[in-house]
Amino acid sequence: MSLPLPALLVSPLQVSLDLAGISVFALSGALVAVRKKLDVVGVLVLALVTGLGGGMLRDLLIGAVPPATLQDWRYLLVPMLAGLVVFRFHPRIARIEPYINVSDALGLGLFCVTGSAKAMQYGLGPVPSALMGVLTGIGGGILRDLLAGRTPIVLRQEVYALPALAGALVVVVPWELGLYRPWVAIAAAGVCIALRLLAIRFRWEMPHAGSLRG
């Protein structure tokens, strides 16, 4: 990547994609908050945390502070608007939840790619960078579930981290080999999205170790 960091951060396409991913994640966070009977503050906080939490954790860990999402008010406004929309229209939003799950796969694909690429830009090696890509994708949902008082769904049921890992690997391996190009990013997001959609479609589940007592 020969682009200086600031140029990358302000690319209008990148910002638009980021905001799209954040808003879909925020919708899922707000829906969980409504289901858990939280009040309007809870809905807004879960929308913010689900939309921004993964990227913030990544930025804290790679040393990109203040996190990008605290340097641009749009990154805060979009998830709060998503939260207010869910708070007001939740029965209608709940009816389109299958579509939200599909859009969520797009957000996951985007986040695992931008997350691992940003970690590589900040000088981390390929293995930690892949982990940062996964964290960007699943961190918000983990914080959402902790705040909502349930065991994080990504740790016990859903095939969600694996597609993110696959996408992140498609970023970091070519990057390490000096072969990273824009189309690689698109391919990486595509791999993640396809795996996630297949997992939803065919109700894949990750294996369990079974009971220790059994």
Add this chain to the structure above:
Amino acid sequence: MSLPLPALLVSPLQVSLDLAGISVFALSGALVAVRKKLDVVGVLVLALVTGLGGGMLRDLLIGAVPPATLQDWRYLLVPMLAGLVVFRFHPRIARIEPYINVSDALGLGLFCVTGSAKAMQYGLGPVPSALMGVLTGIGGGILRDLLAGRTPIVLRQEVYALPALAGALVVVVPWELGLYRPWVAIAAAGVCIALRLLAIRFRWEMPHAGSLRG
């Protein structure tokens, strides 16, 4: 603000106010720990986390590391003393809990003001700075509830974040307009404290979205 940052940080009045706010928050954290039957370590950890957690999260996010509260041993000693007092004398402390709730409003007013002002000093915009003010006020209580194994009360019941947001807005809007003066800080804290006390007095509740199934 023409004062350099170090001067601000070491102002004796500021430190005294900070310590007062931290100790009240720490008392509430220790009481929750006693009620949840945690041991003396749990009481001390919850006192520390409730008193210092919000400011630490803010400092991590705005890039003020190490957090101010790790650079002065008094910031650690005060909440630990508060924890030990509650551990030893909790039945008496529990009897004065209504007064603790009132004092807690003073801590909230102080924290939302210092939190949003510090974020502005570190170059964040007004919207993120207001959010940092709210985080400084509610972050410790959220961490306390997570560690104690309950859904954070600020997300489901209490009118607590809204007064903090009001106080933070009274800081960041004048600051952005170049009109920030010391009396503005006092007015901002007053707005937050008044709203919080009214919320306690009249048992205000934030609206809920109702059941998604209903």
Add this chain to the structure above:
Amino acid sequence: MSLPLPALLVSPLQVSLDLAGISVFALSGALVAVRKKLDVVGVLVLALVTGLGGGMLRDLLIGAVPPATLQDWRYLLVPMLAGLVVFRFHPRIARIEPYINVSDALGLGLFCVTGSAKAMQYGLGPVPSALMGVLTGIGGGILRDLLAGRTPIVLRQEVYALPALAGALVVVVPWELGLYRPWVAIAAAGVCIALRLLAIRFRWEMPHAGSLRG
């Protein structure tokens, strides 16, 4: 300490000890995940978080970013391998759990010493540095329990934080007096390990405040 930081970080003995401590902590995290019926992702995440979480929290707070454990792929590989071993062979691993608990005491002794020494190196005072030593020892287990959906065991039952505090104090007091030598580190780890093993052997428990209602 006249050694420059990078030399300290790459000392082969230090890295080997770190990896040993991390792997024991990771085993305990993975066992909790299996018991809580998490899937393979949950087992891996809890192995990583338990092994690396305490040190990462410390590094974030003292400003050592990216954390050391994100700058060397071995720090990620070792806990993931530990997680996979538990996932595959958990009945056998569960049978040797008493030995894991003993090894865990070694990890605790190591972490409280390296954690408090690193904080002193980064310029924190002795009281915050001792706290960072305790955090390095107990932080991973706290995150593990939060993610597994249970109240952190260190806050309610086990004598675990106190040995870490004792070890950390044996580091920071001589350091502050200019008397820190390598054998002091060994003595500090020994104090922590001995206390922890005594606590396991004699089933020590930390005092509780009793019920507030009682």
